[in-house]
Amino acid sequence: MKPIQRTALASVINLILLGMTDVQAADSQALEKRIRELEARLEKLDKLSAISNPSPLLAKPAVAPEVEKLSKKVNTLERKLEIQDEVSTSSLKSLPVFEAGPEGYKISSSNKEHQIKIGGSLQTDARFFIDNDKPNFINATSTPFDNLQQRQARILIDGYAFKDVNYRLQADFANANLLPDAYLDYTHDSAASFLVGKFRPGISLERLQGDSDTVFSERSWPSALAPNRDVGIQIHGGFTKPGYKAEKVAGAIDTKNTFTYQVGLTNGSGDAGNPTTAARDTDNNKEVHARLFAKPFEHSGYSWVEGLGLGLAGSFGDPKNQTLSPQATLSGLNTIVDYSATRQGTVTANGTAHRIYPQAYWYKGSAGLLGEYVFSNQTLLSSVARSKGIQQDNRAYQIQASYVVTGEDVTFSGVKPIQNFDPSKGKWGALQLAARWSELDIDNRTFTILDPTKSVYRAGAWAVGANWYLNRNTTVRFDYEDTKFKGGAGTLAKVGDRPEEKVFMTRFQLAF
Amino acid sequence: MNNNFFKLLFAASLSILAIDNSNAAEVNLLNVSYDPTRELYQEYNPVFAKYWKAKTGDTVTINQSHGGGGKQTRAVLEGLEADVVTLALAYDVDQLYQKRKLIPEKWQSLLPNNSAPYTSTIVFLVRKGNPKGIKDWDDIVKANVSVVTPNPKTSGGARWNFLAAWGYALKHNNNEEAAAQTFVTQLYKNTAVLDTGARGATTSFVEREIGDVLITWENEAYLVLKEFGADKFEIVTPSLSILTEPPVAVVEDIARKHGTTEVATEYLNHLYSKEGQEIIGKNFYRPTDPEIAAKYAKQFQPLELFKVDKLGGWNVAQAKFFADDGIFDKIYAAGK
Numbered sequence: 093m094k095p096i097q098r099t100a101l102a103s104v105i106n107l108i109l110l111g112m113t114d115v116q117a118a119d120s121q122a123l124e125k126r127i128r129e130l131e132a133r134l135e136k137l138d139k140l141s142a143i144s145n146p147s148p149l150l151a152k153p154a155v156a157p158e159v160e161k162l163s164k165k166v167n168t169l170e171r172k173l174e175i176q177d178e179v180s181t182s183s184l185k186s187l188p189v190f191e192a193g194p195e196g197y198k199i200s201s202s203n204k205e206h207q208i209k210i211g212g213s214l215q216t217d218a219r220f221f222i223d224n225d226k227p228n229f230i231n232a233t234s235t236p237f238d239n240l241q242q243r244q245a246r247i248l249i250d251g252y253a254f255k256d257v258n259y260r261l262q263a264d265f266a267n268a269n270l271l272p273d274a275y276l277d278y279t280h281d282s283a284a285s286f287l288v289g290k291f292r293p294g295i296s297l298e299r300l301q302g303d304s305d306t307v308f309s310e311r312s313w314p315s316a317l318a319p320n321r322d323v324g325i326q327i328h329g330g331f332t333k334p335g336y337k338a339e340k341v342a343g344a345i346d347t348k349n350t351f352t353y354q355v356g357l358t359n360g361s362g363d364a365g366n367p368t369t370a371a372r373d374t375d376n377n378k379e380v381h382a383r384l385f386a387k388p389f390e391h392s393g394y395s396w397v398e399g400l401g402l403g404l405a406g407s408f409g410d411p412k413n414q415t416l417s418p419q420a421t422l423s424g425l426n427t428i429v430d431y432s433a434t435r436q437g438t439v440t441a442n443g444t445a446h447r448i449y450p451q452a453y454w455y456k457g458s459a460g461l462l463g464e465y466v467f468s469n470q471t472l473l474s475s476v477a478r479s480k481g482i483q484q485d486n487r488a489y490q491i492q493a494s495y496v497v498t499g500e501d502v503t504f505s506g507v508k509p510i511q512n513f514d515p516s517k518g519k520w521g522a523l524q525l526a527a528r529w530s531e532l533d534i535d536n537r538t539f540t541i542l543d544p545t546k547s548v549y550r551a552g553a554w555a556v557g558a559n560w561y562l563n564r565n566t567t568v569r570f571d572y573e574d575t576k577f578k579g580g581a582g583t584l585a586k587v588g589d590r591p592e593e594k595v596f597m598t599r600f601q602l603a604f
Numbered sequence: 605m606n607n608n609f610f611k612l613l614f615a616a617s618l619s620i621l622a623i624d625n626s627n628a629a630e631v632n633l634l635n636v637s638y639d640p641t642r643e644l645y646q647e648y649n650p651v652f653a654k655y656w657k658a659k660t661g662d663t664v665t666i667n668q669s670h671g672g673g674g675k676q677t678r679a680v681l682e683g684l685e686a687d688v689v690t691l692a693l694a695y696d697v698d699q700l701y702q703k704r705k706l707i708p709e710k711w712q713s714l715l716p717n718n719s720a721p722y723t724s725t726i727v728f729l730v731r732k733g734n735p736k737g738i739k740d741w742d743d744i745v746k747a748n749v750s751v752v753t754p755n756p757k758t759s760g761g762a763r764w765n766f767l768a769a770w771g772y773a774l775k776h777n778n779n780e781e782a783a784a785q786t787f788v789t790q791l792y793k794n795t796a797v798l799d800t801g802a803r804g805a806t807t808s809f810v811e812r813e814i815g816d817v818l819i820t821w822e823n824e825a826y827l828v829l830k831e832f833g834a835d836k837f838e839i840v841t842p843s844l845s846i847l848t849e850p851p852v853a854v855v856e857d858i859a860r861k862h863g864t865t866e867v868a869t870e871y872l873n874h875l876y877s878k879e880g881q882e883i884i885g886k887n888f889y890r891p892t893d894p895e896i897a898a899k900y901a902k903q904f905q906p907l908e909l910f911k912v913d914k915l916g917g918w919n920v921a922q923a924k925f926f927a928d929d930g931i932f933d934k935i936y937a938a939g940k
């Protein structure tokens with residue numbers, strides 16, 4: 093046999109051996125054994141050929157049919173392996189795809205029509221109040237104590253079925269309200285999607301920001317005058333400029349499209365309202381809300397204003413006998429407006445209520461600004477003087493600024509560090525510095541019902557903060573906030589001012 | 605106020621969801637077919653598109669998917685959105701009703717000839733000169749003969765092959781099933797490779813030169829002679845074979861969703877037209893139109909044919925021979 097024929101045949105045999113995959117292990121062992129047998133026979137024939145014919149050009153005719161037979165067998169084996177490979181590849185294609193990473197854990201069907209994503213968040217806070225052991229705190233409505241708190245312990249399940257039926261289920265084991273989010277969102281068309289369940293109504297801009305994405309650990313007062321969560325339906329959609337394709341976005345907030353809207357109908361959970369799963373509405377009246385938001389200079393090419401977003405939101409309702417949630421300091425979480433502390437009787441929201449929220453943000457590179465103002469009006473009714481409802485006009489606003497000193501971009505969806513924290517390699521993550529001013533004004537007419545020594549009528553807070561992003565999932569926050577008050581202390585004869593609250597807090601956060 | 609507003613909002617929501625965005629002016633159809641029909645539909649599809657354009661003014665683009673019949677059925681059941689299926693056997697099409705109600709229960713009565721626009725049969729393809737002297741089924745179970753046939757688990761044609769062999773063995777052994785099983789066991793013992801589909805088997809035999817005889821569709825055998833040359837291969841017509849009746853159906857559930865019911869129905873109807881039957885005859889299938897069948901009769905060899913009904917019909921045959929732990933599983937394991 094010619095050496096080149098032997099080499100070619102041996103190469104084919106070796107290629108067959110190399111081409112085997114783990115999936116074919118069981119059959120491949122049998123095939124491998126067969127190939128070794130063929131190789132042994134080939135070697136024997138080669139020796140016979142060398143002994144009987146020293147010249148490679150003059151192979152004996154008796155050897156050729158055997159080689160041809162072997163060649164056919166190798167062909168057959170090759171084809172069998174190809175078929176096995178085809179079957180394996182086809183089977184693998186139909187398998188679901190599992191991914192794990194900074195976005196959580198995802199399982200998607202092979203045809204991409206179904207997906208479930210599991211995520212979560214942990215927030216552990218430490219709060220240290222400065223001067224809270226001083227005598228002037230003794231008469232304060234509540235004395236803030238230094239404390240450690242498990243602020244959040246959430247499991248989040250997101251996903252979609254049949255491409256367009258999105259869902260979210262979020263459980264929080266650290267708070268009395270076990271189920272902050274539970275909704276379906278049918279997003280067949282980017283222009284109009286239909287969300288139903290328990291969700292954040294589209295009113296306050298900062299409320300719509302993810303809990304892990306806010307610049308400060310706690311949101312400011314405009315968020316507190318809007319519902320935290322409510323149960324109802326919301327139609328939402330997004331549009332973009334000509335030449336660009338609008339995206340279908342599921343959920344309560346759309347940060348991808350240029351023009352977005354939300355219009356919804358909910359039970360009306362009240363300021364800072366967050367109904368539990370078992371809670372039922374106490375009246376037939378519902379609350380409607382609507383929000384428009386635009387990034388008018390997006391894709392304009394004017395980089396300084398491309399990141400500008402402007403919006404207006406509002407709500408209207410007519411609650412009956414609705415319990416009012418207290419208002420609290422921002423970082424300290426201490427009650428400063430207590431609707432249960434009245435001059436006499438009890439007070440509820442009873443009558444028309446509306447809110448107007450002009451809102452805006454601006455982001456460019458590492459710098460970001462966010463601002464919001466709320467005009468809030470509701471009708472309060474005392475159980476003692478039931479014929480006399482009072483109109484309560486409250487105001488709140490905030491302006492916050494931040495800058496990522498390590499150079500990463502800041503967006504409404506947070507900061508993603510370029511380098512993960514790894515001190516052994518000299519990598520420290522990302523650092524963001526921030527400052528905020530926020531004010532809350534409670535209508536003076538409120539205090540014909542509320543006890544002015546237990547609730548403030550004005551609060552103003554300035555805060556500075558630093559956020560250290562170790563990686564996309566892990567953040568350590570440091571906030572210092574100083575809040576001054578008008579009212580909320582003293583006696584009915586001589587109402588005094590609640591002592592200034594100074595608090596330093598830190599938060600360790602994991603979110604994925 | 606609030607209740608009226610609620611009703612208005614709800615009605616508006618329903619209106620938005622009811623938007624129908626089907627587009628009849630330019631239509632896409634997906635024809636999921638079995639393995640060897642590529643050339644048939646390559647020729648038929650532009651002809652039908654031209655016919656449809658002339659009839660309605662609409663442009664229809666037909667996309668094809670080909671593979672082993674069983675595999676194709678599973679693909680549609682798992683979400684491949686076929687507007688029509690043109691498969692190898694009625695059992696496979698019927699699974700679309702049985703498993704997911706994608707087609708009506710009486711789908712087979714919706715088109716003529718039990719929804720089979722053509723028939724075919726199973727023959728042997730051998731190398732020129734027929735070196736192993738193969739004349740009939742008995743010859744392919746001899747010890748020195750290497751056979752190529754696809755896998756009945758994935759290929760519709762392979763199931764027809766199996767039943768043809770079984771039918772022959774029954775006839776020549778006084779209908780004794782044990783003898784038939786021995787016969788078919790030897791056949792699969794002689795099988796060199798089991799491709800996933802009929803076209804793959806053709807590739808193994810013709811291009812890879814594996815095996816002495818290929819058991820295949822009659823149309824596939826003639827196609828090989830046409831494409832590779834009658835100087836390289838020969839067709840051997842056995843004394844007895846099975847009448848294959850590959851059916852077609854509109855996948856109504858999916859066609860309705862795509863807004864293609866009308867064009868999909870006409871796509872299959874047109875296979876029965878003179879124009880469609882001509883293309884069928886030219887591609888070596890046996891037309892069902894008597895006039896066109898007579899025209900192409902000469903290209904086929906006469907042989908005795910039996911129908912699958914003789915073996916109890918497809919439901920019985922599938923369960924008995926090809927289901928898990930059926931006769932094929934037993935004989936294939938025995939033959940290894």
